[in-house]
Amino acid sequence: MYMRRVTRKKKDGITVAYLHHESWPNVRDECERLMLGHFSPKNGDLDQRTELTAKQAQFFAALGLEPPPKIVGIHPRT
Numbered sequence: 001m002y003m004r005r006v007t008r009k010k011k012d013g014i015t016v017a018y019l020h021h022e023s024w025p026n027v028r029d030e031c032e033r034l035m036l037g038h039f040s041p042k043n044g045d046l047d048q049r050t051e052l053t054a055k056q057a058q059f060f061a062a063l064g065l066e067p068p069p070k071i072v073g074i075h076p077r078t
Helices: 024-031 054-063
Strands: 003-007 015-022 036-039 043-051 071-076
Touching: 015 054
Parallel strands: none
Antiparallel strands: 003 015, 036 043, 043 071
């Protein structure tokens, strides 16, 4: 099981955190949708990830991780 941290602010200004369960098959299936594309136009190579879904963004936030950069590599041809 995956634990997703959710925070809410109460009326008195106190922030409360609690965990929400997400099944491993759901987490795995959603994470497998994140891909890295390699593009090779005539000017060079570009490595770029797909856009994050809302669920993927929630997973990264719950784990306290920064998502991978959108552009992973640019390699111009000389």
